[in-house]
Amino acid sequence: MEYDAVIIGAGMSGLAAGIRLAMFDKRVVVLERHYVWGGLNSFYQFKGRQLDVGLHAMTNYVPRGAKGKPLTRLLKQLRLRHEQLDLHEQSFSLISFPSAKLRFDNDFENLRGEVRRAFPREIDGFDALTREIVAFNELDLDAPQISAREVVRRHIRESLLEDMLFCPLMFYGSAREHDMDWDQFVVMFKSIYMEGFARPQAGVRHVLSLLTNRYRELGGELRLRAGVKRILTRENEAVGVELQSGEIIEADHVLSSAGLVETNKLVNGERGIGVPSMSGHRPEADATGKLSFTETISVLDAPPKTDATIIFFSNRDRFEYRCPDKLCDVDSGVICMPQNFKLPKPIDPLVRITNIANYAKWTALERGDGSSEVLIPSEWKVSGIRSQVSGNGKAIPETRYPIPDTSKTDTYTQAKQNFYEHSVAAVTPAHLPDFRSNVQLVDMFTPRTITHFTGHEGGAVYGSPRKSRTGETGIKGLTIMGTDQGFLGIIGAALSGISMANRWVLKESTASEPIA
Amino acid sequence: MNDAEIKQAIIDIISDIAPDEDTSNLKPDVRLREQMDLDSMDFLDIVMELRKRYGVNVPDTDYMQLATLDSCVNYLRGKLVSKTAKV
Ligand SMILES: Cc1cc2nc3c(=O)[nH]c(=O)nc-3n(C[C@H](O)[C@H](O)[C@H](O)COP(=O)(O)OP(=O)(O)OC[C@H]3O[C@@H](n4cnc5c(N)ncnc54)[C@H](O)[C@@H]3O)c2cc1C
Numbered sequence: 001m002e003y004d005a006v007i008i009g010a011g012m013s014g015l016a017a018g019i020r021l022a023m024f025d026k027r028v029v030v031l032e033r034h035y036v037w038g039g040l041n042s043f044y045q046f047k048g049r050q051l052d053v054g055l056h057a058m059t060n061y062v063p064r065g066a067k068g069k070p071l072t073r074l075l076k077q078l079r080l081r082h083e084q085l086d087l088h089e090q091s092f093s094l095i096s097f098p099s100a101k102l103r104f105d106n107d108f109e110n111l112r113g114e115v116r117r118a119f120p121r122e123i124d125g126f127d128a129l130t131r132e133i134v135a136f137n138e139l140d141l142d143a144p145q146i147s148a149r150e151v152v153r154r155h156i157r158e159s160l161l162e163d164m165l166f167c168p169l170m171f172y173g174s175a176r177e178h179d180m181d182w183d184q185f186v187v188m189f190k191s192i193y194m195e196g197f198a199r200p201q202a203g204v205r206h207v208l209s210l211l212t213n214r215y216r217e218l219g220g221e222l223r224l225r226a227g228v229k230r231i232l233t234r235e236n237e238a239v240g241v242e243l244q245s246g247e248i249i250e251a252d253h254v255l256s257s258a259g260l261v262e263t264n265k266l267v268n269g270e271r272g273i274g275v276p277s278m279s280g281h282r283p284e285a286d287a288t289g290k291l292s293f294t295e296t297i298s299v300l301d302a303p304p305k306t307d308a309t310i311i312f313f314s315n316r317d318r319f320e321y322r323c324p325d326k327l328c329d330v331d332s333g334v335i336c337m338p339q340n341f342k343l344p345k346p347i348d349p350l351v352r353i354t355n356i357a358n359y360a361k362w363t364a365l366e367r368g369d370g371s372s373e374v375l376i377p378s379e380w381k382v383s384g385i386r387s388q389v390s391g392n393g394k395a396i397p398e399t400r401y402p403i404p405d406t407s408k409t410d411t412y413t414q415a416k417q418n419f420y421e422h423s424v425a426a427v428t429p430a431h432l433p434d435f436r437s438n439v440q441l442v443d444m445f446t447p448r449t450i451t452h453f454t455g456h457e458g459g460a461v462y463g464s465p466r467k468s469r470t471g472e473t474g475i476k477g478l479t480i481m482g483t484d485q486g487f488l489g490i491i492g493a494a495l496s497g498i499s500m501a502n503r504w505v506l507k508e509s510t511a512s513e514p515i516a
Numbered sequence: 517m518n519d520a521e522i523k524q525a526i527i528d529i530i531s532d533i534a535p536d537e538d539t540s541n542l543k544p545d546v547r548l549r550e551q552m553d554l555d556s557m558d559f560l561d562i563v564m565e566l567r568k569r570y571g572v573n574v575p576d577t578d579y580m581q582l583a584t585l586d587s588c589v590n591y592l593r594g595k596l597v598s599k600t601a602k603v
Contacts, residue, residue: 024564064536067553072536076558081535502557506564 002250003027005505006241008228008266009257011039011454012490013482015211017255017497019078022220024506029249030220031241033227033455037212039257040454040461040483041490043205046443049299049348053445053453055204056310056336056352057197059172059188060491061087061106069195070491077498078214086206087198088341090309095164096431097314102164106196119161129155133194138186141469148185149178163319168192168312170321171334171354173488175289175462177322184486191489197309199341207490231256231266231478238477241266253505257482257497260464261287261457267475289460290323292447294357296374296420299441303349305433309340313431321356328357328419330426351435353423359447359459368411374420374444380436416444462488471500479504517596522589525596529565533558544585570596 005021007014010032021028036042042053062069064082075082092105100118104111112130116123129152137143149162156162166180169188174180180188200206215222227244231254240250256263314320315331333355339347420442428434447459456463467486471479479500482488487496517525523544530552531539537552548554562582563574572595574582581591 024568065553068555072553073555073557075536076534076553077561079532079535499557502560507560 002240003029004251005029005253005255005501006031006249006251007255007257008231008241008263009039009482010034010037010222010224011257011482012041012207012211012493013257013485013497013500014039014255015208015215015497016074016078016494017481017501018215018220018222019211019218020498020501021505022215022218023079025219026505028220029251030215030222031226031228031243031249032222032224033244034453035224037222037224038204038208040450040456041204041208042453043203043208047441049441050203050205051297051443052204054295055199055490056172056334056338056354057090057199057341058085058087058207058491059191059195059197059489061089061196061198070191070495071195074491074495074498077502078211078494080210080214084210086200086202088201088343090197091307091340091342093168093197093310093312094308094431095167095312097160097164097167097317097319098430099317100160100164104193106198108194111193115161119158122156122158122161125155125157126161133186133189136183136186138183138190140183143183146182148180148182151182152185160317163314163317165189166321167314167319167332168310168334170319171312173462173492174321175291175460175467175483176465177290178320181467187487187492191491197341199338199343201343201345201347203338204490211494228258228266231263233267233475233478236475238475253477253479255479255481255497255500255504257480257493259456259460260466260468260480260484262455263473263478263480263484267473267478287464287466288458289456289462289464290359290458291321291462292323292357292359292362292450292459293354293461294328294362294419294423294444294446295352295354296423296442296444298351298353298424298435298439300349300351300435300438301440302438303337303339304351304435304438306337307340309337311335311427311431313427315426315430324356324358326358327361327415328355328423330355330419330423332356333423333427335427335432349438351432353427355419355423357447357459359451362412362415362447362459363451365412365415366410368413370413372413372416374416374442376439376442377421380439412446412448416446420444456483471504519589519593522592522596523585525570526562526585526588526592529562529569530554533561533565542585544589547583548585549583566592566596572596 004026005028007018007030010030014030018028018030040054044051060071062071066072089106092103095102102114115126152162173188228241229244230242232240238254242248312334333353336352339349450459463483467484468480469486471481471485481496481500482493485496527539542551559579566572582588
C-alpha cells in the first residue's frame with residue numbers, strides 16, 4: 001500500500017484529520033481539487049483586499065482552561081495552545097424580529113435575562129429547556145433522531161420566542177428545512193448561546209495557516225489541484241482513489257469530506273444518487289441538501305453606527321427557514337460586522353449579509369458575457385441616503401423596494417446586482433443604520449459559486465439532511481467526515497475530522513498492530 | 517529508566533498533549549483526570565505517544581493502570597526503554 005490514508009478535501013475536517021494521522025506517523029495525503037485549501041471556509045483576494053469566503057465567527061468560544069468543551073478538546077487533539085488561535089470575543093449579537101429583539105453575548109446569563117425581559121411568561125420554560133439541553137449527550141452518535149421543534153414546544157409556548165431561538169441556530173448549521181434534528185439543535189445551542197462567538201484578528205487565514213503549518217511540520221502531504229474522480233473499491237472495501245488526471249493512489253483508508261451524496265457518486269458513479277448503497281441510515285427521498293445561500297460583502301469607508309457583531313434577522317415574526325421560491329429570500333438573514341469583535345487592531349469595516357437562496361434558480365440563469373461584478377448603484381452615492389438613525393425595530397420601512405420579478409432578470413450578473421440592492425434595502429434601517437452611502441466595494445457569491453469551488457451539490461453549505469453520524473458508509477475503509485458526519489462550522493468540522501481519524505484509523509491500529 | 521525518569525516521561529507527554537495545562541505541580545497519587553481536563557481521547561493519545569516514543573503497547577484493558585502518576589510508574593516500570601538507549 002502506498003498510503004495508510006487518503007483524505008479527500010483540504011477543508012477544516014480534512015486538515016484536522018490529516019494532522020492527527022501525521023502526528024502518529026501514518027503515511028497520509030490530503031487531496032484537494034481546488035488550488036487553495038480551506039473548502040467552505042477559505043480566503044481570496046479581491047481588488048487588493050484580503051477577504052474571507054465564509055467566516056462570520058468561530059462558534060464554541062470558551063476561555064482558556066474551560067473544561068470538557070469542544071474548543072479545548074480541539075486544541076488538545078491538535079496540540080495547540082489557546083492563545084495560538086488569537087481569538088477575540090464578540091461585543092454582542094442580536095436576534096431581530098419585527099415584534100421583538102433579543103441580545104446575546106458570550107455570557108449565557110445575559111440571554112436568559114433578555115428572555116425574561118421580553119417573554120416574562122416563558123422564563124420557566126426556557127430554564128427547563130436549558131436543563132434538558134445541558135443534560136443531553138450530543139456526542140452519543142447512536143442517539144435516535146427526533147424533531148427539535150417538538151422538544152422545544154414542550155417548554156416554550158410562544159411561537160415568536162421559539163422562532164427567535166431557532167433562527168441563529170438554523171442559519172449557522174441546519175441542513176434541514178424548518179426543523180432541526182434535536183442532537184444538532186443541542187450542538188448549536190451550546191456552541192452559540194452557551195459558549196459563544198470569537199474571531200482571530202486575521203480571520204480564517206490565521207486558522208488555516210495554523211492547521212496547514214502543523215500538518216506539514218508533522219510530515220503530512222498536501223496536494224492541490226488534485227481532484228478525486230473515483231474511489232476505488234474491491235469487494236466492498238476501499239483500496240484507494242483515482243484522480244482526475246488518471247493517477248491512481250492506493251491506500252488502506254479513504255476519509256472523505258466531499259459530502260455524503262458526493263462521496264456516494266465517487267464510489268458508484270452518477271447512478272449513485274438515489275440508490276444509496278451506503279447503508280445504515282433511513283433513506284430520504286432526496287438526500288441533497290436544499291439550503292443554499294448568497295452572501296454579499298460590502299466594504300465600507302466608515303462603519304455603520306452599531307456595536308453589534310452579528311444580527312440574525314427576520315422581517316416576519318414567523319421565521320421561514322426553507323428554500324425560497326424566488327432566487328433569494330431577502331426578508332431573513334444574517335448580518336455580520338467583523339470590525340465589531342473586540343479586536344486589538346482595527347480592520348476594514350465590512351457588512352456581510354447572508355440570505356437563503358434557491359440553487360436551481362441561480363444555476364438556471366444565463367451566464368451572460370463579461371464580468372459578473374456587482375456595481376455600487378450611483379444613486380447611493382449622490383442621493384444623500386446619509387446614515388439614518390436606526391429604527392426601533394418595530395416596523396419595516398414603508399418605502400420597501402419592490403421585490404424584483406425574477407423571470408425578467410435575464411442574466412446571472414443582473415440577478416446578482418438586483419439581489420444585492422434588495423438585500424441591503426431589506427435590512428436598513430430596521431436592523432441596521434443605513435450604510436449605503438459608505439460602500440466602497442462589493443463582492444457577492446451565490447449557490448453557483450459554492451458548488452463551483454467546493455463541489456457541494458445543490459450549493460448545500462450544510463450538506464445533506466441525512467447524516468452519517470458514525471462516519472460509516474457500508475464500505476469498509478471508507479469514512480465520511482465533516483459536514484455530512486453531522487458536525488459543522490469551523491470547530492465542528494475540525495472535531496469531526498479528528499474523531500473520525502481517531503475512531504477509524506488510529507484506534508484500529510492501536511488495537512490490532514503488534515508492537516514494532 | 518528509573519521511576520523518576522518514567523514519571524517525567526509521562527509528564528512530558530501530558531504537557532505535549534495539553535499545552536494549556538500546568539503540569540508542574542501534579543500530585544502523584546491523585547487521579548490525573550481530577551487534576552486536569554483529560555478525557556478518553558486524551559488517554560488514547562497518552563497510549564499512542566508511549567508506543568511512538570518508547571515502543572510500549574498498552575492494551576485497552578490496561579488503560580485503568582494509567583489513572584495516577586504513581587500507577588503509571590508502577591505499570592510501566594521495566595517496560596520503558598528510552599529511544600536514545602535503544603539506538
Ligand atoms: C458563506 C459561509 C459562511 C460560513 N460562515 C461560518 C462561520 O462564520 N463560522 C463557522 O464556524 N462556519 C462557517 N461556515 C461553515 C463552515 O465553513 C463549514 O461548516 C466547514 O468549513 C465545513 O468543513 P468541511 O471540512 O466539512 O467541508 P468543506 O470545507 O466543504 O471541505 C471539503 C473540501 O473537499 C474538496 N473536495 C470536494 N470534492 C472533492 C474531490 N472529488 N476531490 C478532491 N477534493 C474535493 C472541496 O474542494 C473542499 O475543499 C460558513 C460557510 C459558508 C459557505
